[in-house]
Amino acid sequence: MGKLDGKVALVTGAGRGIGRGIALLMAQEGASVLVNDLGASLDGAGIDQGPAATVAREIEDLGGKAAKNTESVADYAAAEAMIQQAVDELGGLDIVVNCAGILRDRMIFNMSYDEWKPVLDVHLKGTFNICRWASVRFREQRYGRIINMTSNSALGAPGQPNYAAAKAGITGLTLTCANGLARYNVTANAIMPSGWTRMIDSIPRMVEQFKDQGKMPSEIAEGTEKDPKHVAPLATFLATEEAAHVNGHLFGSFGYNYVLMSQPKVIKTLRSEHRLSVDELVEWIPKAFSPELEEITSDPGVSQAIEALPDGEWFEVRPGIRYWGSRLEPYGELTW
Numbered sequence: 001m002g003k004l005d006g007k008v009a010l011v012t013g014a015g016r017g018i019g020r021g022i023a024l025l026m027a028q029e030g031a032s033v034l035v036n037d038l039g040a041s042l043d044g045a046g047i048d049q050g051p052a053a054t055v056a057r058e059i060e061d062l063g064g065k066a067a068k069n070t071e072s073v074a075d076y077a078a079a080e081a082m083i084q085q086a087v088d089e090l091g092g093l094d095i096v097v098n099c100a101g102i103l104r105d106r107m108i109f110n111m112s113y114d115e116w117k118p119v120l121d122v123h124l125k126g127t128f129n130i131c132r133w134a135s136v137r138f139r140e141q142r143y144g145r146i147i148n149m150t151s152n153s154a155l156g157a158p159g160q161p162n163y164a165a166a167k168a169g170i171t172g173l174t175l176t177c178a179n180g181l182a183r184y185n186v187t188a189n190a191i192m193p194s195g196w197t198r199m200i201d202s203i204p205r206m207v208e209q210f211k212d213q214g215k216m217p218s219e220i221a222e223g224t225e226k227d228p229k230h231v232a233p234l235a236t237f238l239a240t241e242e243a244a245h246v247n248g249h250l251f252g253s254f255g256y257n258y259v260l261m262s263q264p265k266v267i268k269t270l271r272s273e274h275r276l277s278v279d280e281l282v283e284w285i286p287k288a289f290s291p292e293l294e295e296i297t298s299d300p301g302v303s304q305a306i307e308a309l310p311d312g313e314w315f316e317v318r319p320g321i322r323y324w325g326s327r328l329e330p331y332g333e334l335t336w
């Protein structure tokens with residue numbers, strides 16, 4: 001028995017990388033999968049029917065049921081047609097996973113509108129398009145699962161203003177879907193994924209690091225901690241009936257770590273009985289909001305932060321499985 005028996009999933013950008021891993025695992029767990037992929041190059045140019053067709057075939061070879069779609073998620077009408085295709089060819093739609101993505105990295109002061117817009121179109125508009133049309137069906141049938149890929153880069157990656165804005169937008173969109181659709185038994189969650197795919201091959205630091213090795217990160221990731229397939233179990237969990245109570249959360253998948261991220265919270269407030277003047281703020285803001293005010297926010301490295309967690313703060317729940325929590329007080333009192 002698979003965890004997704006009888007369900008139908010649409011996975012966008014499923015022809016490669018993280019989306020491919022999710023499509024394959026969801027199929028192994030019993031879902032019929034509509035494999036969407038435009039087959040674009042990393043910067044969004046070009047079309048290739050191959051990636052979607054290959055993954056659909058891989059699913060069928062494993063004994064699963066699949067259909068392929070090679071339209072762009074950035075096309076509003078094509079997104080509506082995708083939902084209809086899932087219904088017509090696979091018998092319904094229960095799960096959407098938004099993985100389609102492109103990059104056009106540039107510092108803000110050099111970014112052209114032609115670098116800004118297509119990235120927003122594929123990530124933010126594309127995720128909206130799929131959520132928009134899927135939610136009509138999910139609301140009618142009183143069931144649905146939305147799983148959106150955001151990114152660590154949304155926390156402030158300096159060379160990715162377009163991508164960071166789109167991914168931060170996807171988080172807002174996901175939380176809105178979670179709140180707006182909860183009454184219809186629909187959940188929406190976002191994942192900050194990771195994995196050595198062609199997206200990682202394009203990072204200048206990686207190009208430098210791998211230039212003498214003859215192979216790029218994506219070519220050596222399989223079977224290692226950097227394998228993009230590691231995102232798939234988390235995405236698949238969020239799609240299960242068992243995850244009905246998990247709604248409106250931001251997760252991370254970093255190597256063998258699955259992470260629950262905090263969401264912005266009030267951490268300090270300065271309150272007075274009148275409107276404070278600028279002079280008063282010059283005096284009081286540093287006093288009231290330090291030391292957090294001095295913290296550097298330009299490093300978005302969640303995986304580095306995980307790596308830096310002290311060994312002694314991890315709690316071994318069973319051999320090979322460890323847990324760390326910021327609110328983990330007396331380890332011994334945890335029940336699992």
Ligand SMILES: NC(=O)c1ccc[n+]([C@@H]2O[C@H](COP(=O)([O-])OP(=O)(O)OC[C@H]3O[C@@H](n4cnc5c(N)ncnc54)[C@H](O)[C@@H]3O)[C@@H](O)[C@H]2O)c1
Nearest residue numbers: 013016017018038039040072073099100101151194195197
């Ligand atoms: N790889 C990482 O470490 C990482 C980190 C953070 C976020 N992400 C996000 O995860 C998702 C998957 O990334 P990946 O690393 O697997 O990338 P990838 O380039 O390997 O795969 C993305 C796929 O999306 C497809 N695509 C592009 N534009 C499309 C469109 N308009 N319509 C349909 N399909 C389209 C591409 O053809 C490609 O096959 C993306 O949203 C990415 O932003 C990845």
